[in-house]
Each structure stands twice: as C-alpha cells, then as structure tokens.
Amino acid sequence: MAQINxxxxxxxxxxxxxxxxxxxxxxxxxxxxxxxWYKERSNVGDHTVHDVVRGAGERLFPADTSAESLDANxxxxxxxxxxxxxxxxxxxxxxxxxxxxxWLADNTSGSSNTDGSISSTVSANxxxxxxxxxxxxxxxxxxxxxxxGVAPSWIVIKGxxxxxDWTTYHISTGNTKNxxxxxxxxxxxxxxxxxxxxxxxxxxxxxxxxxxxxSGGTYIAYCFAEKKGFSKFGSYTGNGNADGNFVYLGFKxxxxxxxxxxxxxxxxxxxxxxxxxxxxxxxxxxxNLSDAESxxxxxxxxxxxxxxxxxxxxxxxxxxxxxxxxxxxxxxVGTNNIPATAR
Numbered sequence: 001m002a003q004i005n006x007x008x009x010x011x012x013x014x015x016x017x018x019x020x021x022x023x024x025x026x027x028x029x030x031x032x033x034x035x036x037w038y039k040e041r042s043n044v045g046d047h048t049v050h051d052v053v054r055g056a057g058e059r060l061f062p063a064d065t066s067a068e069s070l071d072a073n074x075x076x077x078x079x080x081x082x083x084x085x086x087x088x089x090x091x092x093x094x095x096x097x098x099x100x101x102x103w104l105a106d107n108t109s110g111s112s113n114t115d116g117s118i119s120s121t122v123s124a125n126x127x128x129x130x131x132x133x134x135x136x137x138x139x140x141x142x143x144x145x146x147x148x149g150v151a152p153s154w155i156v157i158k159g160x161x162x163x164x165d166w167t168t169y170h171i172s173t174g175n176t177k178n179x180x181x182x183x184x185x186x187x188x189x190x191x192x193x194x195x196x197x198x199x200x201x202x203x204x205x206x207x208x209x210x211x212x213x214x215s216g217g218t219y220i221a222y223c224f225a226e227k228k229g230f231s232k233f234g235s236y237t238g239n240g241n242a243d244g245n246f247v248y249l250g251f252k253x254x255x256x257x258x259x260x261x262x263x264x265x266x267x268x269x270x271x272x273x274x275x276x277x278x279x280x281x282x283x284x285x286x287x288n289l290s291d292a293e294s295x296x297x298x299x300x301x302x303x304x305x306x307x308x309x310x311x312x313x314x315x316x317x318x319x320x321x322x323x324x325x326x327x328x329x330x331x332x333v334g335t336n337n338i339p340a341t342a343r
Contacts (some may be wrong), residue, residue: 001228005327010104010128010230013254013274014082015041019158020094022073022086029082033131034123035222036075036083037062039285041275041293042097045090047285050075052124053110053132054220055082060158062287063175063182068160099275099285101255105132115145115202122147122161129225139215141195143203151199152223153233154325156181159211160218168210169204171195172235172323173261178211179323180241182288186264199223233324235261240318244308251328253301257287262320269314271299273329280309304332 004010014028034052041043047062054060056077057070073086083100085091091098110121110132118138124131124147131147137159144208153171158164166181166184172181175198177187192207204223206213213219226233232249239245254273260266265284276283280298285291298309306326308316315322 003331004128004227004328005331006231007230007251007254007330010125010130011254011327012102013272014100014102015274016093016098016100017184018089018092018096020092024092025079025082025098026085026100027079027082029102031101031102032078032080033083033129034078034107035103035138036078036100037102038075038098038100040090040098041091043093043284043288043292045093045096045292046290047287048074048090050083050134051123051220051222052078052105052108052217053121053134053162055109060160060220062166063290065163065165065182067162067321074266077082087181099272101272103130104128105130110134113145113147113280115147116143118142118144118206120144121147121309124148126150129227131223133221133223135219135221137206137215137219139210139214140208140214142206142213144206144221145203146199146205146221146223148201148223148225150201150225152204152225154224155199155221157212157219157221157238159214162217164211164214165211167193169199169304170323170325171198171233171319174198176204179261181268182263183271184267184288187261187337195273195305224325230328232326235321238316238320238322239316240311240316242309242311244310246302246307247305247324249305249328250327250332251305252303252332253306253326253331254329255297255327256301256306257325259323260315260317261323263313266314266317271297271298271301273301273323301329303330
C-alpha cells in the first residue's frame with residue numbers, strides 16, 4: 001500500500017476568531033476542502049458539517065438529530081485555500097474562537113455510482129481513502145457504492161430530510177453494531193444496520209433500520225478507508241492507570257477521536273494538534289455535545305502515535321475497549337523531508 005507523505009494535502013485544521021462580518025474568507029487550509037466540520041471553541045455552539053455534494057450552505061449537526069437545513073449566513077462557499085463564511089454565530093460570532101477540520105475528496109459535487117443496488121452520488125479521493133456519498137433509502141436490505149476501491153473502516157451516515165440519529169460503522173465494533181455519533185450510548189446490536197456484513201472494496205451494506213435506510217429518505221455518508229501515513233482506525237483496552245496506553249499509529253497524529261465502546265454515558269472526545277500545540281494536548285471538544293472547549297484531557301501526540309496520561313473513563317477505564325479514529329500530521333517515515341518528531 002502506497003504511503004501518503006504529505007497528509008496536510010488531504011486533511012488540515014484551521015483556527016480563527018470571529019468578527020461578525022459577512023462574506024469572510026477563512027484561509028490556510030492548503031487546499032479546497034470538500035467536507036468542513038467546524039465548532040465554536042469559546043462558547044456553546046453547534047458542531048456543524050458542510051460538504052460539496054449537498055452544497056455549501058446545507059448544514060448538518062453531529063451533536064443532534066436535526067434534519068439538514070439551509071443557512072446562507074453559515075458556510076457560504078468552498079474556496080481554493082479554505083472557505084467563505086457569513087454572520088451566523090456558530091461560525092463567526094464577534095470575538096469568539098473557532099476550529100474547522102477539513103478533508104479533501106475530489107473537488108466535484110460527485111458523480112453517479114451504480115456499484116450498489118441503490119445508485120449513489122459519490123465524490124471520492126482514492127489516494128486518501130475518503131468519500132462523500134449521497135443516496136436515497138429503500139427501507140429494505142440494500143448495498144451502496146462508496147467509490148474508494150478498498151473497504152472503508154469508518155462510515156458515518158446521517159438522514160438529510162428527517163430527524164434521526166447519526167449511524168456509525170467502525171471496523172473495531174464490527175458489522176453487527178451501530179455507534180451513535182450524537183450519543184454517549186454503547187454500540188447497539190442489530191442486523192438491520194449493516195446486514196451483519198462488512199463493507200467491500202466497492203459497496204457498504206444497509207439493512208432496514210430507519211436510521212440509515214428509511215424508504216424515500218435522503219442520506220449522506222462519509223466513508224474512510226485506512227491509508228498508510230495518513231489515517232488509522234482501531235481500538236485499545238484501557239489500563240486505568242495515569243501512565244496509560246501507548247497507541248501505535250505509524251504517524252504523528254493531527255486529529256484523534258476516541259469513544260468508550262464498553263461503558264455508556266461517556267462522551268466522544270476529540271483532540272487536535274492546532275488547538276493545543278504542546279503535550280499534553282488537554283483541550284477537548286465533544287462531537288455529541290454543543291459545549292465549549294475544555295480541558296484537561298491529557299494525551300501526548302508523539303512521532304508514531306499517541307500516549308494517554310490519565311485514568312478517565314472516557315478514554316482509559318481499566319478493561320474497557322475504546323475505538324479511535326486518527327489522521328496524520330506527519331508519517332513516521334516518508335519522503336516529505338519533514339521529520340515526524342514528538343512535540
């Protein structure tokens with residue numbers, strides 16, 4: 001498998017302070033993003049996602065079940081080095097601070113994919129293993145083409161025209177379970193999510209659950225395949241010790257998302273390399289909550305993975321299994337002439 005040597009050509013994080021002005025360009029992404037997920041850091045505010053397939057102004061909210069909504073004052077356009085924003089307080093409140101996580105697909109609004117029993121519209125980047133997939137549900141067992149050419153390890157699905165939970169497939173919880181992104185619940189088990197069948201190199205499977213497959217419902221799916229030097233999806237077992245686990249990734253992480261899959265009531269915990277530039281990282285946001293950024297969530301981001309420095313049940317309760325998703329700042333070994341050093 002070829003290695004990605006410059007991860008920031010496919011994923012990057014940007015920070016800014018709001019000023020309340022319209023038609024404002026946020027730059028520094030380094031590419032024209034196709035999926036933007038942003039969050040207000042300094043105050044309560046919605047996690048919000050926009051993508052090129054649905055259209056710039058169309059919003060979805062990872063922390064709740066709301067249907068898609070259009071707001072011309074939120075993210076207004078995808079630009080060459082970032083994106084344009086309006087006056088919505090979730091993205092540009094005066095003096096408030098913000099973060100956006102940005103992924104590159106293929107810089108198009110998608111093309112038709114007929115690999116599955118349901119035809120889909122797909123914007124895919126096979127180099128980085130990321131695709132945005134739009135489809136219409138049938139309410140019965142089906143397959144959907146994802147365009148990656150390899151099996152995805154992480155799939156996040158949301159109904160666009162309905163009030164419903166975010167459905168998540170993760171390779172470590174397997175094809176019998178759904179992990180709800182907007183919830184603290186443990187994964188629930190049902191054949192109606194994925195037909196108890198893992199994704200293939202061309203399609204993912206849907207059962208009859210209304211979450212990912214209501215008849216006539218419109219859906220968006222974000223699909224990720226693991227790529228050497230860029231992304232890693234897996235699990236670890238907590239040791240309940242302040243000298244916590246080291247999780248090997250094969251790269252220096254830029255973004256890490258962790259969820260306790262054994263114990264209910266624990267938040268998803270999201271860390272990145274831009275909001276806290278020194279070890280330990282400390283500053284967390286929570287995809288299932290609208291809360292402001294908070295610490296202390298001590299992880300060390302090192303040259304080849306991350307090291308946990310706390311006993312929190314959210315990411316290190318003894319004997320519990322934790323799933324993680326991670327994207328790279330630098331690969332451990334590569335040809336980008338930038339060494340992957342610890343912070």
